[in-house]
Amino acid sequence: MSSPLTFHWFLPTYGDSRHLVGGGHGVSVHSASSARPATLAYLGQIARSAEQLGFVGALTPTGAWCEDAWLSTAMLTEVTERLKFLVAFRPGLLSPTLGAQMAATFQRHSGGRLLLNVVTGGESQEQRAYGDFLDKNARYARTDEFLHVVRELWRGQRVDFTGEHVQVEGAQLQRTPDPVPQVYFGGSSPAAGDVAAKHADVYLTWGEPPAQVAEKIAWVRKLAAEQGRSPRFGIRLHVISRDTAEQAWAEARRLLDALDPETIERVQSGLGRSESEGQKRMLALHGGSTSDLEIYPNLWAGVGLVRGGAGTALVGSHAEIAERIEEYHAVGIDEFVLSGHPHLEEAYWFGEGVLPILARKGLWQHPAGVEQDAPSVPFAPAASS
Helix, strand or coil: CCCEEEEEEEEECCCCCCEEEEEECCEEEEEECEEEEHHHHHHHHHHHHHHHHHHCEEEEECCCCCCCCCCCHHHHHCCCCCCCCEEEHHHHCCCCHHHHHHHHHHHHHHHHEEEECCCCCCCHHHHHHHHCCCHHHHHHHHHHHHHHHHHHHHCCCEEEECCCCCCEECCCCCCCCCCCCCEEEECHHHHHHHHHHHHHEEEEEEECHHHHHHHHHHHHHHHHHCCCCCCCCEEEEEEEEEHHHHHHHHHHHHHCCCCCHHHHHHHHHHHHHCHHHHHHHHHHCCCCCCCEEEEEEEEEEHHHEECCCCEEEEEEEHHHHHHHHHHHCCCCCCCCEEEEHHHHHHHHHHHHHHHHHHHHHHCCCCCCCCCCCCCCCCCCCHCCC
């Protein structure tokens, strides 16, 4: 059976809640209710559940709003066996030699379970807090140089390199990583496209409607072809999947009803100052309004009212969510990085509800070879299942 689709989950290293947890892209973390602290015990629960359900990896964010991704995931390798960790990191905050060495060490000690999500950094204010005073375009140029050096080191080369932003002399790893970590990369600006074309193994986009996603894929695919490369494509989405569509939309309404207008206005004001092209595209999907949030069938923009970065969710019955995933796959998406509120429970809703449907269609199989039964939906009308 062919299994073209890969699914990853998410580790909320800023805390979790039964309500939307906002933050990121220059705005502080807040929750509409008391959050579950991001303890290793709780994150370990999520990681083990994701592994059991059939997710390949788990994305861990980076920034001042959350715990450090490298340290958190390194600790979580001890409580998991197969799950990979998609570690987000910012190239400007460490040397390429150190970054390459850290990745190699992680691979050895985890048994090859590191994936890297390279985040150039879209907010100058936050970058300056870390001692980085380059502007946005210069940050992308530095990312290009950084990844060039890292790739050479991973190949076992001795590197002497003098660029505009990166300089190393006599750099070499004593032991190269095996396997070499896959590099995930996103960005919607022209500078981001150039870097993705040269270095991304997987280009990630946030959850826009399929037609817009198809345009971004075509854009990056063309740029990469000019470099002689052919990356895969992934999408970052939240998800609310239930036995029936009515139940899923009721949950979306519950999350929305818990948001007060002052919080939405404050967060939208902060996100409106973002330098990120992707963030601007997210804001354009809802315009800060709580009306007309279903911007495409089963695609809800409510998360982006209080959260920076990925701001859309797939909402619907398990069958409807599976249909939307097939639609995204048809335009070129092979990897899905998903999350939900709260992350532990939503992993089970999706893993036990949607993945068996995709398995039955031959679009997915459990990475550990575990058979998945089709979901049982007691008392559900056939049209809503």
